[in-house]
Amino acid sequence: MAQFEEVSQKSKLHPKPEGLKLQYGTAGFRTHAKHLDHIMFRMGLLATLRSKKTKSTIGVMVTASHNPEEDNGVKLIDPMGEMVTAVWEEYATQLANAEQDSLLKALRDVIEKEDISMSEPASVYIGKDTRPSSVSLSQAVLDGVSSLGGKTHDYGLVTTPQLHYMVCCCNTNGCYGSPTVEGYYQKLSQAFLQLTQNAPNRTDDQKKLLVDGANGIGALKMREMEPFLRSELQVVLSNDGSSGKLNHLCGADYVKVQQKAPQGVSMTAGERGCSFDGDADRIVYYYTDSKGRFHLLDGDKIATLISTYLKELLTQAGLNLQIAVVQTAYANGSSTRYLEDVMKVTVCCTKTGVKHLHHAAQEYDIGVYFEANGHGTVLFSKAAQKQILELVTDPNTNDEKKRAVKILENTVNLINQTVGDAISDMLVIEAVLAIRGMSVQDWDAVYTDLPNRQLKVTVSDRRVIDTTDAERRAVTPEGLQEAIDSLVKKYKNARSFVRPSGTEDVVRVYAEADTQESADNLAHEVSLAVYRLAGGVGDEPKPLQ
Numbered sequence: 095m096a097q098f099e100e101v102s103q104k105s106k107l108h109p110k111p112e113g114l115k116l117q118y119g120t121a122g123f124r125t126h127a128k129h130l131d132h133i134m135f136r137m138g139l140l141a142t143l144r145s146k147k148t149k150s151t152i153g154v155m156v157t158a159s160h161n162p163e164e165d166n167g168v169k170l171i172d173p174m175g176e177m178v179t180a181v182w183e184e185y186a187t188q189l190a191n192a193e194q195d196s197l198l199k200a201l202r203d204v205i206e207k208e209d210i211s212m213s214e215p216a217s218v219y220i221g222k223d224t225r226p227s228s229v230s231l232s233q234a235v236l237d238g239v240s241s242l243g244g245k246t247h248d249y250g251l252v253t254t255p256q257l258h259y260m261v262c263c264c265n266t267n268g269c270y271g272s273p274t275v276e277g278y279y280q281k282l283s284q285a286f287l288q289l290t291q292n293a294p295n296r297t298d299d300q301k302k303l304l305v306d307g308a309n310g311i312g313a314l315k316m317r318e319m320e321p322f323l324r325s326e327l328q329v330v331l332s333n334d335g336s337s338g339k340l341n342h343l344c345g346a347d348y349v350k351v352q353q354k355a356p357q358g359v360s361m362t363a364g365e366r367g368c369s370f371d372g373d374a375d376r377i378v379y380y381y382t383d384s385k386g387r388f389h390l391l392d393g394d395k396i397a398t399l400i401s402t403y404l405k406e407l408l409t410q411a412g413l414n415l416q417i418a419v420v421q422t423a424y425a426n427g428s429s430t431r432y433l434e435d436v437m438k439v440t441v442c443c444t445k446t447g448v449k450h451l452h453h454a455a456q457e458y459d460i461g462v463y464f465e466a467n468g469h470g471t472v473l474f475s476k477a478a479q480k481q482i483l484e485l486v487t488d489p490n491t492n493d494e495k496k497r498a499v500k501i502l503e504n505t506v507n508l509i510n511q512t513v514g515d516a517i518s519d520m521l522v523i524e525a526v527l528a529i530r531g532m533s534v535q536d537w538d539a540v541y542t543d544l545p546n547r548q549l550k551v552t553v554s555d556r557r558v559i560d561t562t563d564a565e566r567r568a569v570t571p572e573g574l575q576e577a578i579d580s581l582v583k584k585y586k587n588a589r590s591f592v593r594p595s596g597t598e599d600v601v602r603v604y605a606e607a608d609t610q611e612s613a614d615n616l617a618h619e620v621s622l623a624v625y626r627l628a629g630g631v632g633d634e635p636k637p638l639q
């Protein structure tokens with residue numbers, strides 16, 4: 095077959111290092127950039143097949159998000175802008191690991207299993223982050239697509255959520271928006287400007303926001319978008335990539351894990367700041383109080399703020415829609431308690447990884463999902479969107495209801511429903527604070543986080559730990575869960591769980607309790623239990639200082 099002749103020829107330009115095995119993990123392939131050229135070419139091939147199969151445009155994003163600059167990675171995007179489905183993750187791994195001489199066989203296997211008609215046309219959208227290696231790696235993706243006769247549109251430098259958005263716009267024939275970066279800025283900024291009209295008396299101080307761009311793509315795109323916001327948001331951008339290194343001592347992951355402000359951001363007391371990660375699909379907020387203490391507002395605080403706001407609007411609009419918040423086991427216990435007991439919203443817990451949260455959120459009229467690390471968005475069901483639109487145009491709606499439902503409509507337009515999006519989430523948070531007249535301190539005071547600690551333990555094979563109940567309980571190895579249970583009993587308001595990481599070769603330990611000292615001690619004791627019962631390697635975990 096002529097098509098395969100070209101694959102065969104071109105694949106020689108992107109050879110697989112013999113014996114190298116990589117896996118499509120929680121967030122696609124991710125490793126040192128030097129190992130990825132063949133992976134990119136093959137993901138170009140796979141995206142082309144996926145496009146033929148679904149008769150839709152598929153996205154391929156070249157990025158390694160919050161990883162160090164030397165790394166890179168790739169994620170595939172399905173037709174509605176969601177993460178690629180699990181079965182195709184398997185194919186991705188098979189194709190990635192086929193040795194050079196069995197690549198065509200691996201390709202034919204997928205075609206056969208999925209019964210793909212090779213005469214279908216194919217279309218693939220491609221984007222990349224600012225890593226130096228992204229230039230040649232995205233070229234390898236383009237080569238893969240063209241060698242199977244697929245059409246490509248190379249968006250060049252875009253954030254991950256922007257590419258998800260483009261794919262969704264394309265496959266909905268423009269219903270979701272226009273598939274251009276300009277179209278994205280226009281849709282979001284128009285919704286934001288409409289929303290801020292509900293808060294006409296904001297001062298320049300209130301409009302000011304410090305943004306840490308993680309020296310990555312988010313910074314570039316924030317600069318591009320700024321004029322569209324017409325000073326309704328006054329962004330002070332740092333770590334804009336002009337001098338610092340990507341994700342180095344800055345960005346959302348650094349701030350969340352270290353629980354301190356990024357370097358290069360100078361905040362006066364009470365000013366609010368936020369950090370994006372390296373591909374701008376995560377965001378966390380923070381401020382420093384008058385005593386110089388740093389306060390983090392993470393994904394849990396964001397989910398609480400947004401769901402409270404939506405619930406209030408639904409009541410004002412007289413709409414009977416069910417709202418739920420989807421979290422993972424890492425959600426702070428105080429947030430879960432507040433949402434269930436005070437807000438009376440449904441809270442559901444899934445396994446770690448955005449695809450799990452996204453699927454769970456699709457089950458509700460309105461599903462708000464956030465990982466504690468700041469990755470999340472809101473999904474509105476088709477029926478919910480229809481009800482909102484009908485009420486906007488209903489001549490019998492009174493003024494109060496009309497105001498609420500107009501705000502809801504603009505909020506729907508401001509949210510990137512395809513995936514967590516730092517820029518979109520930031521604008522939603524800014525709009526909510528403005529409309530509700532809240533400062534960042536008011537927001538922080540809604541509930542107080544339980545002190546918590548996350549640790550990592552290295553074991554010889556992390557797969558010996560199997561979990562259940564959305565990863566909150568360990569089933570194996572024997573005795574581990576009992577050990578955790580009896581340690582937890584020693585502390586007040588305590589909770590702890592362990593799970594094998596899906597992105598690193600470690601076991602993660604999480605503990606929370608009434609004081610930082612208790613959380614630290616509990617996390618340490620549970621780490622010791624993991625080390626002893628699950629085959630720890632290296633030195634025994636030491637107590638925290």
Ligand SMILES: CC(=O)N[C@H]1[C@@H](OP(=O)(O)O)O[C@H](CO)[C@@H](O)[C@@H]1O
Binds near residue numbers: 447448594595596602
């Ligand atoms: C505790 C934690 O933050 N885990 C992260 C991390 O997964 P692990 O499976 O824990 O390594 O990376 C995932 C992909 O970016 C992200 O979805 C998840 O939230």
Ligand SMILES: [Mg+2]
Binds near residue numbers: 372
């Ligand atoms: Mg990311």
